[in-house]
Amino acid sequence: MQYFINFIVKFKEYFTFVALVIISLSLISMGSVSKIGGLRTIMIGTMGQLQGVFSWIPNPGAVQSENRALRELNLQLSTEVTKMRQSLLENERLKKLLELKESTEYEMIACEIVGKSSVEMRNYITVNKGENFGIKKGMVARTDAGIVGLVIAVSGNYSLIELIANRNVKISANIIRNNIDGIISWQGEDYFVINNIPNSFDVKPGDEVVTSNYSNKYPPDIPVGLITKAEVDKSSMFMKIVMRSYVNFQTLEQLFIVKYIANEERQRLLEEIEMKLQIKKSEK
């Protein structure tokens, strides 16, 4: 017995290390960020308040970058306004001809960003409005430029938004010029890749990308970004497409929460199918 105790004491570091690694791996297999418990929601409120206290501190880099982005946007918008006026008239005429319904306008809630968390390449922001203002988990955040992210947790007066610039976010998107659909995923900084577009399709740099009708999380036709690179990949069936987000995530200060939650029935159906597939997999 004494020998056994001595053995344990002698190698206590190794035993402790193995035990802690096993505990960590068990915890990892148990939960993910989407399953935020009540305790974490309290945490968000607390963190929101804390971040609110420090939100007055200016970030010179961000201000400079925002000014540059705004000047570019201003230039771009002024040329587009003229085009838009013409397009609007033409659009009205065509709508009447085709008897299309007016697209639905979603109500929006303006919010101030009180905190940004960029920890180990995970990007979240906290805004100063929550449940008390009608914000719910699953609503979409956007700016005038385009899509920002999704509300993943809310407390009374704060909401936590997961930016689209996160590794586990996938967006069903549509290239406007030729109505091609693909899946967008983050590649780092403001860049994204568009997957599942065959080599034979006509995609060019400069093509505009919006959210697709097929998305089960985001409302359709919200601007996402501009294609910066589109190359035929000879080693695969699909093109290599890189897109830059319209939103400059470094300089965000205000945003809107779109009062839109994807169809719950559709969500439920997808979850049921996913569950069935998982059961089938585990049976095999």
Place this chain on the structure above:
Amino acid sequence: MKLMFDPIKSKNVTQNYIIYGAVAIILSLLQISLLNLIEVKGITPDLLLILVVWITLAEGQFTGLFFGFGIGLLFDFITLDVIGTNALTKTIAAFFVGYFYKEGYVSERLGSFFFVLITLVTAVIHNLIYYIFYIRLSDLNYLDFFIRYGLATSAYTGVFAIIAMLLNIPRKQINR
């Protein structure tokens, strides 16, 4: 008979542990509330990893393992990461750093570039493991992402380790 329990030493150890715990909480709050001000292209230094390296070099591998695990767990909780990810990576980091602990040379090691070097190497190991979990649900290329972000984060953490090293220099001089 050899004295197994030294009350004075035990009191100092407990005091140190309480200080480490308090510093861990303060650094966690700093990490998520103020560090975006010094963010460079989405990259921030890992203050808690520096603390884990510090504690392990000051207290040894055994204590470092517990603090690595505890600090990682705290960090997972407040950063909404998958619970256990940072606990695992910081435990492994503490285990690695533990091999460089040498009793009687604590101040020398904490107050020299040895500390910065160890932090840098540990940060690379920490990020190598962390990004396996980070990438697993995505289409991102592990190697490409690690080279772009993992190494940059490690270097930034190393820069901040210099500040921690400088904090220890007066203590080193007083001890002499």
